[in-house]
Amino acid sequence: MVEQPVPTGTWLAEYFPNTSLAQPAAAILNESSPTHNWGFSAPLPNMPAEYWTARWRTSQVFAGEPIASVPRLMMVCACS
Numbered sequence: 001m002v003e004q005p006v007p008t009g010t011w012l013a014e015y016f017p018n019t020s021l022a023q024p025a026a027a028i029l030n031e032s033s034p035t036h037n038w039g040f041s042a043p044l045p046n047m048p049a050e051y052w053t054a055r056w057r058t059s060q061v062f063a064g065e066p067i068a069s070v071p072r073l074m075m076v077c078a079c080s
Contacts, residue, residue: 004028011056015044021053031056 006012011034014025026046034056042049 006030006057006059008059008061011058013054013056015047016053017047019051019053021055 004012007030011031013027013029013031013034014021015027015029016022017026027044036043040049043052043054
């Protein structure tokens with residue numbers, strides 16, 4: 001899989017309709033922040049409300065010394 005470049009200051013979100021991050025992704029979006037509250041709803045219209053995963057990648061520029069490196073964030077929804 002070839003990873004898409006992430007524009008600086010945004011988050012590349014990949015949403016999967018399964019719990020194993022198995023390709024293909026249902027959606028690949030540029031988001032301003034990985035902060036969402038879907039409650040018991042599906043994250044996107046073409047996604048299930050349960051048993052899905054998402055991962056986010058970012059490229060950020062911070063002033064001063066780097067404080068952390070977070071290459072990916074991942075969320076697993078195995079709700080019932």
